[in-house]
Every structure is written in C-alpha cells, then in structure tokens.
Amino acid sequence: MLTPPQEDLPNSDRDWNEQHWKNLLEMLIENGLVSYKEVASHVLGGLNPPQVGTSLTTANFQRVYGKGKTMRKMFEWFYAQDGVCRNCGTRLDLQADHVNPRIKLKEEADTLDNIQLLCRRCNVVRRESHKQGGLTFLTTQSALMWILFVKQPKTYKEYHDLCREYGLTMANIRFQEGWAMAEWLHKQGIYNIEDERNAH
Numbered sequence: 047m048l049t050p051p052q053e054d055l056p057n058s059d060r061d062w063n064e065q066h067w068k069n070l071l072e073m074l075i076e077n078g079l080v081s082y083k084e085v086a087s088h089v090l091g092g093l094n095p096p097q098v099g100t101s102l103t104t105a106n107f108q109r110v111y112g113k114g115k116t117m118r119k120m121f122e123w124f125y126a127q128d129g130v131c132r133n134c135g136t137r138l139d140l141q142a143d144h145v146n147p148r149i150k151l152k153e154e155a156d157t158l159d160n161i162q163l164l165c166r167r168c169n170v171v172r173r174e175s176h177k178q179g180g181l182t183f184l185t186t187q188s189a190l191m192w193i194l195f196v197k198q199p200k201t202y203k204e205y206h207d208l209c210r211e212y213g214l215t216m217a218n219i220r221f222q223e224g225w226a227m228a229e230w231l232h233k234q235g236i237y238n239i240e241d242e243r244n245a246h
C-alpha cells in the first residue's frame with residue numbers, strides 16, 4: 047500500500063514548505079512511482095532553455111530586424127535575459143511569450159521588446175485567469191496528481207469533490223482521466239479504492 051497521507055500536512059498546497067514537498071517527492075520514489083533518475087531527467091529537461099531559434103526568428107521578426115540580422119539580434123536579446131520566469135522566478139519550463147498579446151497588436155506584437163520569458167505554469171495561469179478569473183497554485187495536471195497522492199481519496203466521488211474544492215473549474219472528464227492513476231495503482235494492490243454504487 048501507498049504510504050498513507052501525512053497527518054500534520056497543511057490542507058492547502060500554498061502553505062507547504064520545502065520539507066513538505068521533499069517528503070512528497072520521497073514518498074513517490076519510495077513507493078516506486080518514479081525513480082531518482084526519472085525525476086532528475088525530467089527536471090533537466092525542464093531546465094533546458096526554450097527553443098527561441100525558430101519561434102523568435104519568423105518572417106515577422108525578420109521584417110523588423112532584417113533578414114540576415116534577426117538571429118544575431120535575437121540571441122543578443124536572449125543571452126541578456128536572466129533566465130528565470132518574470133512572474134514567479136523559476137528556471138523551469140520557460141517559454142517566450144508576448145508581453146502585449148498578439149490578439150491586441152497583431153504582427154506588431156513580434157518585436158523582441160515585446161517578448162518575455164514566462165514559465166509554462168504562469169503562462170497557463172495567465173490565459174486561464176483571463177478566461178475564468180480563478181487562480182490555482184499548481185497547474186491543472188499537477189494539481190490533479192497532488193490531490194490524488196496527498197489526499198488519497200477512496201472513491202471517485204471523493205476525488206471529484208476534492209478537485210472542485212481545490213478550485214479546479216474544468217469539465218469532470220479531466221478528473222475521470224486523473225482517477226485512472228487510482229485505478230492503475232489499485233490493480234497493483236497499492237491504492238485503496240472503496241466500493242461506491244452511485245459515483246459513476
């Protein structure tokens with residue numbers, strides 16, 4: 047069986063300190079969900095700077111900087127950045143994105159002055175909050191697994207309610223997909239699912 051949820055954990059991931067996250071990571075590794083090698087490999091991939099060589103040298107940029115000079119200009123700009131998300135400061139999963147969106151400025155948006163490095167999470171949050179006005183601490187996919195492994199709900203219904211309580215606003219289908227992890231681990235005999243008549 048999976049290591050049971052810790053008793054004294056802060057209810058909200060916003061209140062977790064580094065030790066809490068370390069415990070969760072070790073729990074996932076000790077239970078054989080992932081290996082140190084997989085975690086390290088995943089993190090290294092996330093540290094690799096974004097692929098600006100193509101995305102920031104398109105015809106629109108060439109129009110501003112000149113066909114033969116765009117790549118050099120772009121790398122000058124790129125190396126002058128500090129390599130962290132402008133919003134949250136992480137080095138992980140950086141993406142180059144417009145400061146003023148293309149929706150507003152059209153082709154005019156494609157100048158290096160109007161480009162910033164944001165992490166994937168902040169980028170997603172920016173778009174989602176635009177639509178829904180709500181912010182969650184983790185990205186949806188991370189939150190779905192955080193809820194599953196930290197709260198370890200015993201029925202789909204319980205999982206669904208925890209997801210809603212967390213602030214996830216998307217369609218139930220995402221919760222049903224996330225619940226597959228519980229079903230898979232249950233089949234392996236390491237996750238406890240209780241019989242539930244009226245959940246599905």
Ligand SMILES: [Zn+2]
Binds near residue numbers: 134136164166167169
């Ligand atoms: Zn960020």
